[in-house]
Amino acid sequence: MDLSRFARRRYTAGFTPIEPLPRLSDALGGAELWIKRDDLLGLAGGGNKTRKLEFLIADALAKGADTLITVGAPQSNHCRLTLAAAAREGLACRLVIEERVAGSYAPDALGNNLLFDLMGAANVRMVKAGADLAAEMAADAAAVTAAGGNPYIIVGGGSSPLGALGYAACAQEIMGQAFEAGLVFDRIVVASGSAGTHSGLVAGLVALNAGIPVTGINVRRPRAEQEANVLKLAQATADLLNTPQPQASDIVCLDEWVGPGYSLPTRAMVEAVRLLAAREGVLLDPVYSGKAMAGLIGLVRDGRIAAHERVLFLHTGGSPSLPAFAADLRNADLN
Numbered sequence: 001m002d003l004s005r006f007a008r009r010r011y012t013a014g015f016t017p018i019e020p021l022p023r024l025s026d027a028l029g030g031a032e033l034w035i036k037r038d039d040l041l042g043l044a045g046g047g048n049k050t051r052k053l054e055f056l057i058a059d060a061l062a063k064g065a066d067t068l069i070t071v072g073a074p075q076s077n078h079c080r081l082t083l084a085a086a087a088r089e090g091l092a093c094r095l096v097i098e099e100r101v102a103g104s105y106a107p108d109a110l111g112n113n114l115l116f117d118l119m120g121a122a123n124v125r126m127v128k129a130g131a132d133l134a135a136e137m138a139a140d141a142a143a144v145t146a147a148g149g150n151p152y153i154i155v156g157g158g159s160s161p162l163g164a165l166g167y168a169a170c171a172q173e174i175m176g177q178a179f180e181a182g183l184v185f186d187r188i189v190v191a192s193g194s195a196g197t198h199s200g201l202v203a204g205l206v207a208l209n210a211g212i213p214v215t216g217i218n219v220r221r222p223r224a225e226q227e228a229n230v231l232k233l234a235q236a237t238a239d240l241l242n243t244p245q246p247q248a249s250d251i252v253c254l255d256e257w258v259g260p261g262y263s264l265p266t267r268a269m270v271e272a273v274r275l276l277a278a279r280e281g282v283l284l285d286p287v288y289s290g291k292a293m294a295g296l297i298g299l300v301r302d303g304r305i306a307a308h309e310r311v312l313f314l315h316t317g318g319s320p321s322l323p324a325f326a327a328d329l330r331n332a333d334l335n
């Protein structure tokens with residue numbers, strides 16, 4: 001796998017740490033748990049989108065873009081980080097906010113919404129769930145072009161094959177760190193949403209012949225739909241890399257921790273966020289990493305992850321949204 005032939009901007013100094021989670025492992029009484037701290041990636045507040053944006057922004061700059069356009073949910077980490085990259089590069093940025101849960105968009109909310117304002121989004125507009133997001137972004141692009149600008153559209157979550165390269169790079173980083181530390185991981189657990197993180201990771205691990213299974217924990221979609229999405233994008237990423245194709249057997253997307261729906265709180269999520277904060281001083285988020293960690297905890301408790309396994313949890317970030325979900329995290333019925 002040769003990533004050096006792809007143009008890349010650098011937004012993180014060095015590698016993100018891989019750390020043990022001894023007090024979480026003790027609390028669960030089984031499995032040796034580790035964490036890859038992609039919440040500490042560069043750009044405002046860190047998180048997985050920074051790795052994808054390194055490749056996407058390099059492409060935008062190569063094409064002479066002056067305005068980025070992207071889409072995300074009301075508390076989108078992807079929108080926050082795209083805006084941060086735009087600020088860093090001196091580009092304008094327009095955000096289309098998809099109100100996936102009716103009534104959930106409040107322009108003056110805390111968390112990522114506040115950061116949209118602080119980082120100076122050129123335009124933020126809300127569209128209802130089910131809107132044609134590609135058409136909505138194309139309309140923004142047409143407005144930019146009409147005003148003499150040069151727009152660059154980034155798909156939701158940055159989950160194109162080019163964006164997913166960021167997680168093929170992460171697979172390479174993990175394998176290098178594991179080698180240096182003399183660690184053999186039996187499994188990697190990661191949140192699976194717009195699928196670029198999961199797909200890029202699998203494409204990278206397959207290219208490296210790593211033999212480490214990845215367990216995706218869904219945050220939105222049912223299992224079969226998500227597995228198809230991840231496989232398709234992992235294969236397209238492998239095509240771009242010119243590396244061996246991931247197979248259906250490489251893709252697992254468990255949907256038992258989605259709860260009532262995308263971004264809606266669950267008791268298991270609240271427990272996971274509180275447990276990691278109180279026992280390890282690590283902040284998760286309610287929408288992605290909190291549900292993914294709830295999945296990891298559930299799998300250890302029910303024995304699907306065996307007590308002898310050494311497991312790496314990929315922390316995809318998201319903690320800047322925590323203030324916006326304070327009421328859920330303090331809700332007595334969920335504690």
Ligand SMILES: Cc1ncc(COP(=O)(O)O)c(C=O)c1O
Nearest residue numbers: 077193194195197288316317318
């Ligand atoms: C904090 C966080 N974790 C995980 C994900 C899911 O990653 P992906 O969309 O690449 O599947 C996202 C995506 O929005 C995210 O913001």
